[in-house]
Each structure stands twice: as C-alpha cells, then as structure tokens.
Amino acid sequence: QVQLVESGGGVVQPGGSLRLSCAASGFTFSSYGMHWVRQAPGKGLEWVAFIRYDGSNKYYADSVKGRFTISRDNSKNTLYLQMNSLRAEDTAVYYCAKVLWFRELSADFDYWGQGTLVTVSS
Amino acid sequence: SSELTQDPAVSVALGQTVRITCQGDSLRSYYASWYQQKPGQAPVLVIYGKNNRPSGIPDRFSGSSSGNTASLTITGAQAEDEADYYCNSRDSSGNHYVVFGGGTKLTVL
Numbered sequence: 001q002v003q004l005v006e007s008g009g010g011v012v013q014p015g016g017s018l019r020l021s022c023a024a025s026g027f028t029f030s031s032y033g034m035h036w037v038r039q040a041p042g043k044g045l046e047w048v049a050f051i052r053y054d055g056s057n058k059y060y061a062d063s064v065k066g067r068f069t070i071s072r073d074n075s076k077n078t079l080y081l082q083m084n085s086l087r088a089e090d091t092a093v094y095y096c097a098k099v100l101w102f103r104e105l106s107a108d109f110d111y112w113g114q115g116t117l118v119t120v121s122s
Numbered sequence: 123s124s125e126l127t128q129d130p131a132v133s134v135a136l137g138q139t140v141r142i143t144c145q146g147d148s149l150r151s152y153y154a155s156w157y158q159q160k161p162g163q164a165p166v167l168v169i170y171g172k173n174n175r176p177s178g179i180p181d182r183f184s185g186s187s188s189g190n191t192a193s194l195t196i197t198g199a200q201a202e203d204e205a206d207y208y209c210n211s212r213d214s215s216g217n218h219y220v221v222f223g224g225g226t227k228l229t230v231l
Contacts (some may be wrong), residue, residue: 001195017127018171034182035220035224036163044206044208044222044223044224045157045159045165045210045222045225046222047210047219047220047221050218050220051136057215057218059218059219061219095164095165100167100170105212105218106212107152107153107210107211107220107221108155108167108170108171109157109165109167109210110167110170110176112164112165114162115162115164
C-alpha cells in the first residue's frame with residue numbers, strides 16, 4: 001500500500017533552516033509528481049511547492065519562493081523540502097502529497113503523509 | 123494568483139443532504155478536487171475530476187461544477203462525515219500554482 005512518511009520537523013529560530021524529508025513506498029515514486037502542502041495551527045491548507053516526477057520542473061507559492069527548495073531523489077524514493085530564512089508565519093504542519101495522475105502536474109492529491117510539525121520561534 | 127472561496131461553516135441534520143460550494147475563476151478552466159479532513163488527521167481525497175470517487179469513498183459523496191462554482195454534495199449525511207472540507211484546483215493564471223479554498227466546517231446535527 002502507498003505510504004508517505006514525513007520527518008525532519010522541529011523547533012527552529014527565526015532566520016534558521018530546516019530540511020524536511022518524505023519517504024515514499026508502495027508505488028513507483030519516479031513516475032509521479034509530488035507536492036508539499038502546509039497547515040498553520042487552526043488554519044486551512046496552503047499549497048507550498050510541486051516537483052515533476054523527474055525533477056525537471058519545480059514551482060513554488062509566492063510566500064516561500066526564494067526561501068524554500070523542493071527536490072527529490074528517485075533512487076531513494078524520497079522527497080525533500082529545504083527551508084531557509086524561516087519566519088514565524090512558516091509555523092505549520094507540513095504534508096507531502098502524491099499526485100493522482102502518472103507524470104502529470106495536477107491538483108489531485110490521492111495520498112498524503114501524516115505531516116511533520118515545524119515551529120519557528122525564538 | 124487565483125483564489126477559491128468556501129463558506130466557513132455548514133450544518134446538516136443526520137440523514138439529510140448537504141451541498142458545500144467552492145467559487146473561483148480557476149474553476150472555469152479546471153475541475154475542483156475535494157478533501158475531507160478530520161481533527162488531527164491528514165486530508166483525504168473524496169472527489170476529483172468531473173465526479174470521481176477514489177476507492178473506499180462512499181457513494182453518498184458526489185461532485186458537480188457549473189461556471190465558476192464547484193459543489194460537493196453529501197446525500198444522506200452520516201455522523202462520521204462531520205469534518206472540514208477543502209476544495210482545490212490548478213491556478214488558471216498560467217503560473218502552475220495550486221490553490222486551496224479556505225475550508226468548510228461541516229457539522230452533522
């Protein structure tokens with residue numbers, strides 16, 4: 001069965017960095033685009049970034065552009081999110097999510113991880 | 123970028139039918155997907171495309187779309203359907219973004 005397991009969350013000071021990982025299993029990871037989505041405490045879902053199945057294209061929300069970098073290692077079935085220059089407003093649960101469609105850029109997310117909490121605080 | 127607008131809260135009597143709506147310009151170009159999220163849990167896809175349900179989603183969930191509005195209908199709402207519901211779609215601005223609605227809290231009375 002499909003599994004997505006995030007890790008790497010924690011408490012970091014403003015201006016600091018953190019790298020999140022999402023370990024995928026149960027499907028051909030290298031054939032599907034992947035997204036990061038976050039949810040601030042008590043708030044709604046916010047799309048963060050997308051990477052194509054082969055890593056050739058990456059897109060970012062305006063709120064994180066220039067600070068966050070999405071990447072993937074298809075040999076390790078792992079998705080990453082490098083977060084730099086963190087701000088208090090980046091505090092959220094971060095989810096990785098798999099695109100439903102083979103090799104497509106899509107907003108249909110058929111599997112989500114359980115999320116990892118990032119807290120930006122001094 | 124585009125925005126998707128949802129009513130913050132909706133209620134329905136047990137066993138009755140409820141419709142949750144999502145409005146936005148991007149819905150003129152793309153279908154909405156709908157996600158159910160219960161407290162402390164990750165979202166779950168319930169409707170995608172024109173009106174498709176992933177395996178395991180009860181057939182009381184259905185989707186529709188007209189113009190700039192997408193709707194999620196629950197026919198015969200159950201207590202376990204009480205949750206937050208989010209719509210999303212591709213952004214139609216050509217920037218390859220994804221946009222989410224603000225979410226609707228569904229209460230089953």
